[in-house]
Amino acid sequence: DGGITQSPKYLFRKEGQNVTLSCEQNLNHDAMYWYRQDPGQGLRLIYYSQIVNDFQKGDIAEGYSVSREKKESFPLTVTSAQKNPTAFYLCASTLIGAQDYGYTFGSGTRLTVV
């Protein structure tokens, strides 16, 4: 079955440590996105990529970095510069050029600072 796989499901980070969240899709989608969700709030866009080797900052990119070396993969690194990284992180993808096409989401990674 096609879909988006996020791993790990739970992740614990120590102060000053960088961690990487994985996102892989086998839907042959062009664009991929990373969102952050905090309790009681809507999703906020961190980074997105429409083609391989290109990505753009979203609304809250500070303290995060991404790469897009392969079409199916879009890992997110939470760096030590991100002061409040505890949140639920969601990866999504969609087709470019199809206005009637929506987003598909992964099952999320919950990151906790310990």
Place this chain on the structure above:
Amino acid sequence: KQEVTQIPAALSVPEGENLVLNCSFTDSAIYNLQWFRQDPGKGLTSLLLIQSSQREQTSGRLNASLDKSSGRSTLYIAASQPGDSATYLCAVMGARGSARQLTFGSGTQLTVLP
């Protein structure tokens, strides 16, 4: 900048009741509007997608409407069941620029009492 508002923030109804969730957005330049369901600690599941040229979409007991000119959408759930308990998120895909970004509301937390 697009803003999406969902009312009410929380709703509790007895089983069997019909209910309406509301979503409003400030910029009518959209490609589509998507309704999602999110269970606690899980990713987002797409329920319905309405293209900007459409007025409504139906799937089983769910019906979503779109009035683009007034910036409003409603999600109608017929004969609610305890299994419908979840958070419902509305998201619009902006038509300004090429990023195909979704802007989310903060969600309506629905509880259906047996």
